[in-house]
Amino acid sequence: MGINFKDAAGPHADALHLRAERTRILASNIANENTPGFQAQDIDFASSMARLQAEANGELPLDGDSSPLYRVPYHPTADGNTVEIGVEQAAFSQNATDFQTSLTFVNMKLRGLAKAINGQ
Template sequence: MTFNFKDALGVHADALQVRAERTKVLAANIANESTPGFTARDVDFGAMLQDRIDSENGEMSLGEGDPLYRVPFHPSADGNTVEIGVEQAAFSQNASDFQTSLTFVNMQLRGLAKAINGQ
């Protein structure tokens, strides 16, 4: 009998990958806060996760999870759309959500280890 870890971990493994990709995008925004003309970007977590799930099921992806440009609340004179407070809040929330998914994966792996050991 074969065992598929993908089925055992559910959506949380994919969620970790999408959160990691979003972290890269948000970190790039923060790093380019003072770059003239830099346009802040973000990803739609739900659409990107759904694209990943659909591609694993063999369905066509519409590309809805591609990074999107963020519209600033207060545009700057140099054309940079990064607002550091917004980016830091998004980064912090994303880190918290990443930790939550990681906790679920760890709990599932511990449960599998107990089952394997017969506990």
Template sequence: MTINFKDALGVHADALHVRAERTKVLAANIANESTPGYTARDVDFGAMLQERAADDADGFTATFDADTLYRVPFHPSADGNTVEIGVEQAAFSQNASDFQTSLTFINMKLRGLAKAIDGR
């Protein structure tokens, strides 16, 4: 009997991938905080996760750049840059925490599988 890790890990494997891609987008925002005219971007995590799950079922992979959204600033700057460092840092921190949560769930599931294989 073989183990299908896609079924065993559930949505958490896809969640890790989407969170990693979101980390790249948020990091780019933070890196371009002082770039004139730079427009802050983000992704809709729920929509991307659903799209990724559907793509996995179809055998295709989504293009992440097409799914990025532009963030509307609370306080626009004079140079056209829409990055607000506090907002970006909070989003980055929350994303990192959510990434760690999904990683913890995967670890727990793998430990459970290991125990089942060992007969414990």
């Protein structure tokens, strides 16, 4: 009997994938801070995660699309750019912390599997 690492990692494998995608989106926002007309995007992590979990369980997802959403700026600029660097940096930092947390959980799960395999 083989080990299914996707099942062993639980929801953290999906969380890592979503966090990596969110990192890419937030980095793009930060890189385009001075691009006229650039529209900042983000994903709704909770609804995307719920969608992935529903699909993994063979259920129909309750929400529709899980594509990136456009961010509404607190202080719109004249050139149409909606990137607010403070907001983006805070979101990026929080996402990095959450990514590290999920990575720690996956690491602990894999260590537990390694101990079980070695009979410890």
